[in-house]
Amino acid sequence: MTVHALVLAGGTGTRFGAAxxxxxxxxxxRSVLAHAVSRLAGHPDVDWIVLVTHAESAREAHRVAVAEPxxxxxxxxxxxxxxxxxxxxxxxxxxxxxxxxxxxxxxxxLVTGEIVDACLAALADHDAVTPAVESVxxxxxxxxxxLVVRNVDRSVVRRVQTPQGFRAGVLRRAHAAxxxxxxxxxxxxxxxxxxxxGARVTVVPGDERNLKITRPADLDLARRWLxxx
Numbered sequence: 001m002t003v004h005a006l007v008l009a010g011g012t013g014t015r016f017g018a019a020x021x022x023x024x025x026x027x028x029x030r031s032v033l034a035h036a037v038s039r040l041a042g043h044p045d046v047d048w049i050v051l052v053t054h055a056e057s058a059r060e061a062h063r064v065a066v067a068e069p070x071x072x073x074x075x076x077x078x079x080x081x082x083x084x085x086x087x088x089x090x091x092x093x094x095x096x097x098x099x100x101x102x103x104x105x106x107x108x109x110l111v112t113g114e115i116v117d118a119c120l121a122a123l124a125d126h127d128a129v130t131p132a133v134e135s136v137x138x139x140x141x142x143x144x145x146x147l148v149v150r151n152v153d154r155s156v157v158r159r160v161q162t163p164q165g166f167r168a169g170v171l172r173r174a175h176a177a178x179x180x181x182x183x184x185x186x187x188x189x190x191x192x193x194x195x196x197x198g199a200r201v202t203v204v205p206g207d208e209r210n211l212k213i214t215r216p217a218d219l220d221l222a223r224r225w226l227x228x229x
Contacts, residue, residue: 004047027226034064039111072093088103130161
């Protein structure tokens with residue numbers, strides 16, 4: 001059984017507000033993308049990595065690939081996240097249904113080995129897994145006018161992170177079905193839940209430091225945590 005990782009670097013970073021895609025931003029002398037790839041490549045159970053990139057990120061992705069032997073190829077992403085995952089899966093050499101696949105956002109540069117360990121362990125008994133953290137804030141549902149409809153029980157919700165892990169055959173089957181229907185899922189576990197009836201999807205503990213670089217303050221926080229080790 002081989003463990004493959006897809007690193008999705010297809011975003012343009014519009015919410016960040018910078019001219020440069022967030023995965024290319026400097027984080028202590030290296031790009032956010034380079035940090036994310038390095039963290040996964042440093043895990044002893046990760047065998048191969050495929051980078052799925054946007055045209056604006058392609059040059060840096062190829063530079064990272066040259067420096068990291070575990071990166072087997074760099075491919076162009078699609079119009080949506082789901083498209084990018086499908087293209088990444090298609091690029092994995094000799095992918096078997098019983099292989100394991102981790103799908104990670106390039107904008108999460110501080111993923112830990114403990115999270116990867118937990119995801120891989122969970123796949124012994126489940127079809128898919130996502131790291132997630134509890135919400136410490138009160139949650140509310142609002143309508144289109146911004147009016148509060150109701151409070152949401154925060155004990156039954158989680159904030160999802162990546163890498164999400166999958167049995168390869170389940171993920172391929174889910175995306176093949178999703179390609180035939182409209183919609184833009186925001187994560188791959190959601191694709192599995194929607195298109196593979198009976199799939200066993202579980203959660204493992206995430207880490208607040210495994211943050212997604214979305215706004216300038218996130219980059220500042222990542223720098224601080226990186227320095228703290």
